[in-house]
Amino acid sequence: MAEQSLLEAIREGLHEEMARDPAVYMLGEDVALGGPFGVTAGLAEAFGTQRVVNTPISEGAVMGLAIGAAAVGLRPVIEIMFIDFITLAMDQLVNHAAKLHYMSGGQLKIPLTVRVQCGISGNMGAQHSQSLEAWLAHVPGLKVVTPSCPADAKGLIKAAIRDDNPVVFIEHRGLYWARGEAAGAGAAVTPIGEAAVLREGEHITIATFGRQVAAALEAAAELAPQGISAEVIDLRSLQPLDMDTLVESVRKTGRLLVVHEAVSEGGIGAEIAMRVQQAAFYDLDGPILRLAAPFSPIPASSALDRFFVPGKAEILRAVRGAFRRQGAGG
Amino acid sequence: MAIAVIMPALDVTQESGKLLGWKKRAGERVSKGEAILEIETDKAIVEVEAPGDGILAGIRAEEGAVVPFGDTIAWLVQEGEAVPEAQASVKLAPEYREEIRPEGAEMRVALPASGAHGRMRASPKARRLAQELGVDLDGVHGSGPDGEIQAADVRAAADAVQPTGGTVEPLGAAARIAAERTAQGWRSIPHFFVSRDLDARPLLALRDRLAPEIVQAGGVKPSLNDLLVALVARVLRTHPRVNARWVNGSIHHNPDIDVAIAIAVGDAVVAGIVRQADRLDPGAIAARRRELAERAQAGRLQPADISGGTFTVSNLGMFGVDSFTAIIVPPQVAILAVGRVRDAVVALDGRPEVCPMMNVTLALDHRVGGGRTAALFLADLAEALARPEKSL
Numbered sequence: 103m104a105e106q107s108l109l110e111a112i113r114e115g116l117h118e119e120m121a122r123d124p125a126v127y128m129l130g131e132d133v134a135l136g137g138p139f140g141v142t143a144g145l146a147e148a149f150g151t152q153r154v155v156n157t158p159i160s161e162g163a164v165m166g167l168a169i170g171a172a173a174v175g176l177r178p179v180i181e182i183m184f185i186d187f188i189t190l191a192m193d194q195l196v197n198h199a200a201k202l203h204y205m206s207g208g209q210l211k212i213p214l215t216v217r218v219q220c221g222i223s224g225n226m227g228a229q230h231s232q233s234l235e236a237w238l239a240h241v242p243g244l245k246v247v248t249p250s251c252p253a254d255a256k257g258l259i260k261a262a263i264r265d266d267n268p269v270v271f272i273e274h275r276g277l278y279w280a281r282g283e284a285a286g287a288g289a290a291v292t293p294i295g296e297a298a299v300l301r302e303g304e305h306i307t308i309a310t311f312g313r314q315v316a317a318a319l320e321a322a323a324e325l326a327p328q329g330i331s332a333e334v335i336d337l338r339s340l341q342p343l344d345m346d347t348l349v350e351s352v353r354k355t356g357r358l359l360v361v362h363e364a365v366s367e368g369g370i371g372a373e374i375a376m377r378v379q380q381a382a383f384y385d386l387d388g389p390i391l392r393l394a395a396p397f398s399p400i401p402a403s404s405a406l407d408r409f410f411v412p413g414k415a416e417i418l419r420a421v422r423g424a425f426r427r428q429g430a431g432g
Numbered sequence: 433m434a435i436a437v438i439m440p441a442l443d444v445t446q447e448s449g450k451l452l453g454w455k456k457r458a459g460e461r462v463s464k465g466e467a468i469l470e471i472e473t474d475k476a477i478v479e480v481e482a483p484g485d486g487i488l489a490g491i492r493a494e495e496g497a498v499v500p501f502g503d504t505i506a507w508l509v510q511e512g513e514a515v516p517e518a519q520a521s522v523k524l525a526p527e528y529r530e531e532i533r534p535e536g537a538e539m540r541v542a543l544p545a546s547g548a549h550g551r552m553r554a555s556p557k558a559r560r561l562a563q564e565l566g567v568d569l570d571g572v573h574g575s576g577p578d579g580e581i582q583a584a585d586v587r588a589a590a591d592a593v594q595p596t597g598g599t600v601e602p603l604g605a606a607a608r609i610a611a612e613r614t615a616q617g618w619r620s621i622p623h624f625f626v627s628r629d630l631d632a633r634p635l636l637a638l639r640d641r642l643a644p645e646i647v648q649a650g651g652v653k654p655s656l657n658d659l660l661v662a663l664v665a666r667v668l669r670t671h672p673r674v675n676a677r678w679v680n681g682s683i684h685h686n687p688d689i690d691v692a693i694a695i696a697v698g699d700a701v702v703a704g705i706v707r708q709a710d711r712l713d714p715g716a717i718a719a720r721r722r723e724l725a726e727r728a729q730a731g732r733l734q735p736a737d738i739s740g741g742t743f744t745v746s747n748l749g750m751f752g753v754d755s756f757t758a759i760i761v762p763p764q765v766a767i768l769a770v771g772r773v774r775d776a777v778v779a780l781d782g783r784p785e786v787c788p789m790m791n792v793t794l795a796l797d798h799r800v801g802g803g804r805t806a807a808l809f810l811a812d813l814a815e816a817l818a819r820p821e822k823s824l
Contacts, residue, residue, distance in 0.1 A: 356557050356583055387557040387583045388576065426577050 106284040108277045111252035112141050112217075115259035116179065118288070120149050123177060126263055127153040129168055130181030130217075137181055139219070139278055165191035165216070169199045169268075172214040177263055184230050185218040185272065188238075199268040200243030214268040215259070220248075221313060221363055222395075222411050223276035227402035233312075233364035233395075238270050239341035239373070245294055246341040248272040250315035253285040254338055257292025265294060274312040274363075297344035299351065303333035306421055307351040309374060310361040311337040314393075314412055318361060321417035330425055340370055348374065349381040356387030359420055361412050366394035388424050393417060434516050435484040437468065437506040439499045440735065448500045451493045452477065458491050462508065467732075469505075477604075478735050484508055490515030554581035565590040566608055568615060607700045617762045621678070622798040625757045626806035630817050632773040632788040635659055638714075638820045646715040654718040656773065656790075657693070657747045662717050663816045664768060665689045665709035666823045668743060671809045673801045674794075675742050677763040683800050692741030692761070693721060695728045702728045703761065705741045714824065745770060755791035765797035766809075 106114070120126045127149075128142060134156045136143030146154035157164045161182055168178040182188050188195065195216065202210045222231045239246045245267055249255035255273070262269035300315065301322050308318040315336045322332040333351050337343065352358050358378055360371035375390040393412040400410055439449060452470040456462050467479035468488060482488075486508030493505040507515050554562070554569050558581045562569045565586065572589045574581035593600070603611065635656055643653050668675040668689045677684040689710040692703035704724030706717055727733045746758045749772035758769040771791040778787045792813065796806045816823045 356555075384556050384560040387555040388580070423577065 104284045104286070105281045106252050107279050107281050108249065108252045108255045108273070109139060109141050109279065111249075111255040111284065112259050112273065113143065113145070114284075114287075115256035116142065116145060116263075117148065118256075119177075119179075119260055119263045120145065120153065123263075124153075125175060125177045126179065127155065127171075127176060128179050128181070129155050129157055129164055129171075131157055131159055131164075131183065133157075133181050138183055139275070141217075141273075141278075142181070161187050161190035162194055165194035165199070168214055168216075169194060169202070169212060172199075172212045172268075173202060173210050177213045177215070179215040179217060179263060182216060182218045184226075185220040185234050186229050186232050188216075188218055188234065188270075195238075195244070195268070195270075196241050200241050203267065204243060211266045212268050213263075213266045215262040215265075216268065216270045217259075217273065218270065219273040219275045219278075221274040221276050222400055222407060223274070225402050225404045225407070228399035231400040233362065235270075235272055235340050235362075236364060236369050236373070239370060243268065244341060245269040245339070246272065247294055247339045248274065248312050249292075249338065250274075250277065250312055250336050251280075252282040253289070254292050254298070254336070256285045256289060258294070258338065261291040261294050264291060269294065272312070276313050280316070292338065295339045295342045295344055297338055297347040298336045299333065299347065300336050301332070301334040303331040303355060305331045305355055306357040306359060306424060307333045307335060307348070307355045308359045308361060308417065308421070309335045309337060309348060309351075311340065311370075313363060314361045314417075317412065317414045318417055320414045321421065324414070324418060325421060330421060332421060337370075343370075343374065343377070345377055345381065348378055352378050352382045353385045356385055357391075357424055358386075359391040359393065359417070359424070361393040361417060363395055363411055365397045366392060367397045369394055391420050391424060393420055434489075434510070434513055435486055435508040436504045436516075437480070437483060437488075437508060439471070439493070439501050439503045439505050440480060448498045451495055451497045451499055451505065453495045454488075454491065455479070456482075456488050458488055458506075460488050462486065462488055471499075477731055477733075479732055481734075482508060486510055552581065553578060554586075555583065557583045558586045561586040561590075566603075567593075568612065570615065570619065610700060610702075613761060614759055617760050621760050621762060621765075623757075623760060623795050624798050624803070624806070625793050625795050626803060626810060627755060627791060627793040628810045628814060629776075629778075630790050630792060630814050631778075632656075632790040632817075634818055634820055635790070636773070636788060638824075642714055646718070649715070651715040652718040652722045654714040655721070657745070657749070657770065658718040658721055659714050659820065660747075660770060660817075661691050661693060661706060661709055661721075661745055662712065662714045662824060663820060664743070664745060664813060665691050665706075665712075667809065667812045667816050669710055670812065671805075673805055674766045674796065674809050676765050676800055677742070678765050678797055678799055679763055683765075686742040688742065690740055690742045692744040692764075693724065694744060694746035694758075695725050697728045702733065702738060703741055703744055704728060704733070704737055705739070744768070749773060749790075755793055757793050758795055760795050760797055765800045767795045769793040769795065 133142045134146035134151050134154045164180050168180045171178045199212050199214055202212050220233045235246055238244050247258045249258050259271055262271045301319060310318050318334045322334050325332050333355055335351060360374050362369055362371055371392040371394055393416055395410045449471045452472050454469045456468045462468055462482040463485045464482055466482045468482045469480050471478060471480060488506055489509045490507040493499045499505055561583050567586050567589045569581060572581050572585050575585050576582040638659055639656055647653050672685045675686050675689055688708050691706045691709040695702045695704050706720050724737055744761055744767040747770040748756055753771050755771040756769050758767045760767050773788045773790045775786050776789040777784050794806050794810055
C-alpha cells in the first residue's frame with residue numbers, strides 16, 4: 103500500500119467528497135490558493151472557484167454564511183485555519199450551528215464541516231498553538247473528531263462531510279507532513295464515535311489522540327521488553343467518546359493513562375477519567391493518570407516545547423511510575 | 433392478593449446473597465413462617481420463611497443465583513390468582529432492615545493497618561479481588577507506589593495459600609466471615625482484660641433449686657451458664673457502657689440487652705442471640721439456648737438468631753478450661769469469658785476451705801471504659817452471683 107502524508111490524505115478525502123456530491127463546497131480564507139499549508143491545493147483547479155471560495159478575513163461571517171448554506175441543503179466545508187481563531191466564530195458555531203436542529207424541532211439540519219488546525223508546532227506562540235478541543239466537545243450539538251494518521255484523516259473528513267450535524271475536524275499541524283499508509287481511492291469512511299485500539303496490552307491503557315498517538319505507540323514498544331504491556335487507544339472522536347472501547351480496555355488492564363496536548367484543567371482527559379472511574383471503579387488497580395500541558399499560555403520559545411508537549415519520555419515516566427515497586431529507585 | 437417473596441438483606445454491608453436452594457417447589461402450598469428457601473451470605477447460611485400463606489409461584493431466581501437484596505424472587509398467590517407482572521425491586525421496610533441489622537455492620541469499612549503511612553492503601557480492584565478470593569488485605573504485602581496493595585499482590589497472596597506439602601482446609605462462607613470479624617475485632621479494638629474468681633456455691637444451689645421445677649413444668653433444664661447469662665443481663669442494666677456499641681468515635685448505649693452466647697459448631701463458633709435476656713427467667717433462657725444450639729448444629733440459623741447482640745458470654749467450662757480471655761466482636765465493646773467451676777482451696781473467714789470457684793474474665797474496649805468500669809461491673813456481677821435470688 104502506498105504512503106502519503108496526513109495533509110495529502112485530507113486533500114484526497116475532500117476531493118473525493120466534492121466529486122461524489124455537488125452539494126459539497128469549500129469556503130475560507132485563501133482556500134482557493136491552497137490554504138496556509140496547502141491542504142486545499144488543486145481543489146479550485148479541479149472544481150472551480152464557484153465551489154472553492156475565498157473569503158475575507160472574517161471568521162464569524164464565514165461561519166454564519168456556511169450555517170445558512172447548510173440549513174438550505176448544501177454541505178459546506180469551511181476552513182478556520184488556527185483553532186485559536188475559532189473564538190471569533192464561536193457565537194455562530196455554538197449558538198447557531200449547534201442549536202438549530204434542536205430549536206427547529208428537527209426541521210433544520212446543519213451538515214457543516216469546520217476544519218481547524220491545532221497544536222504546538224513551529225513556535226507560533228500563545229495565540230497560534232492552542233488545543234481547544236474540550237471547549238467544542240462541551241457543546242451539545244457539535245461533534246469533534248481528530249485524526250492521528252493519513253488513513254483516518256481521509257476516513258474522518260469524509261464521515262464529517264456526510265454527517266448531517268456540525269462536525270469540527272481538528273488537524274494537528276505537527277502531523278501534516280507525517281507519512282503513513284494511505285487508505286487508497288474510494289476507501290470507506292471512518293465512523294465518528296469509534297476509537298481504534300492500535301496496540302493491545304494487558305497492564306495499562308494509554309488513551310490519547312492526535313500527535314500523542316505516535317508517542318504512545320513508541321512508548322508502548324519500549325515498555326514491552328520491560329514486562330509492561332500497554333494497550334494504546336486512539337480516541338479519534340472526542341465528541342462523542344467511544345466509552346465502550348475505553349471501559350472494556352480499562353476493565354482488562356486495570357489502569358488508564360490519558361494523554362493530551364491541551365492544558366490539563368478541564369480537558370478531555372478529565373471527562374474520560376470521570377466516566378471511566380464511574381463505569382470501572384472496581385477494576386481500577388491504580389489512580390487514573392493524566393499527562394497534559396501545564397495550565398499556562400503556550401510559549402513561543404522552542405526551548406520550552408518539551409515542557410508543553412507530552413512525548414514518549416513523559417509517557418514512559420508516567421507508566422513506570424504507576425508500576426514502580428516499593429523501595430525501587432527511579 | 434399476591435405476596436412478594438423478597439431476598440432479605442442479612443447484612444447492610446452486602447448487596448446480594450446467594451440462593452442455595454428452594455425448599456418448596458412452584459405450585460406447592462406454603463404457610464406463613466414455613467421455610468421456603470435457603471440463602472447464603474458471607475455471614476451465614478439461613479432459611480427464609482414464607483412471608484404469608486399461599487401457593488409458591490413465579491420463581492425468578494434459580495439455585496446458585498446471586499440476587500440483590502430487596503429483589504422479588506417469587507410470589508405467594510392464592511388459588512387461581514395470576515403472578516403479578518415483573519416490577520422494580522421492592523425496598524425493604526425500614527423496620528425490617530433495622531431488625532436484621534447485624535452487629536458487624538461496618539465490617540467492610542476500610543481498615544487502618546500498620547505501616548509507614550499509617551493507613552493501608554489498596555486499589556479498588558485489589559479490594560474487589562480480595563473479597564472475591566477471600567484474601568485478608570491486612571496480611572498482604574503492597575508492592576505498588578507507597579506500598580499500595582495492587583491486584584497482583586492480592587493474587588500472589590491467594591496463590592501463596594496454595595499447599596506446599598500439607599493439606600488446605602477450605603472454609604465455608606460462615607467460617608470465613610467469623611474469621612474476618614474476629615480479626616477486625618482484634619485489630620481495631622484496644623482490648624484489656626480484668627479477671628475475678630467467684631464463689632460458685634450460690635449459683636450451684638440456685639440451679640439445684642430451679643432445675644427440678646423447670647423440668648417438671650416441661651422446660652429445658654438450665655445450665656450454670658444459662659443462670660449466669662440471666663444474672664449478667666440484669667447486671668448490665670446498671671452498666672450501660674459495658675452494653676454499648678462503639679460507632680465512629682462515640683459510645684452508643686444499646687436500648688436493649690441482647691446477650692450473645694458463643695456456641696461451638698465443630699471447629700467454628702456461632703454467637704446466638706438471647707434477646708432482652710434481662711427480662712427472661714432462667715427457664716426461658718435455657719429454652720432459647722437449646723433452640724439456638726440445635727439450629728446451629730443443623731445449620732438452620734435464622735438472621736435474627738445471629739444478628740444484633742449487645743454483649744457476649746463465652747463459656748469453655750465444659751472443656752475443662754479454668755480461665756481464658758476472649759476477643760470482642762465489633763461493634764460490641766465487651767465479652768465475658770467464663771471458666772469451669774472447680775474446687776479450690778480458698779481462705780474463708782480466716783480458714784482454708786475447699787470451695788467451688790469460677791473464674792470470669794471481662795474483655796473491655798478501652799475506648800469506652802477503663803479498669804474502674806470493668807472492675808465495678810465484675811463487682812456487681814459477684815454481688816449478683818452471691819445473692820442470685822435478689823435479682824432473678
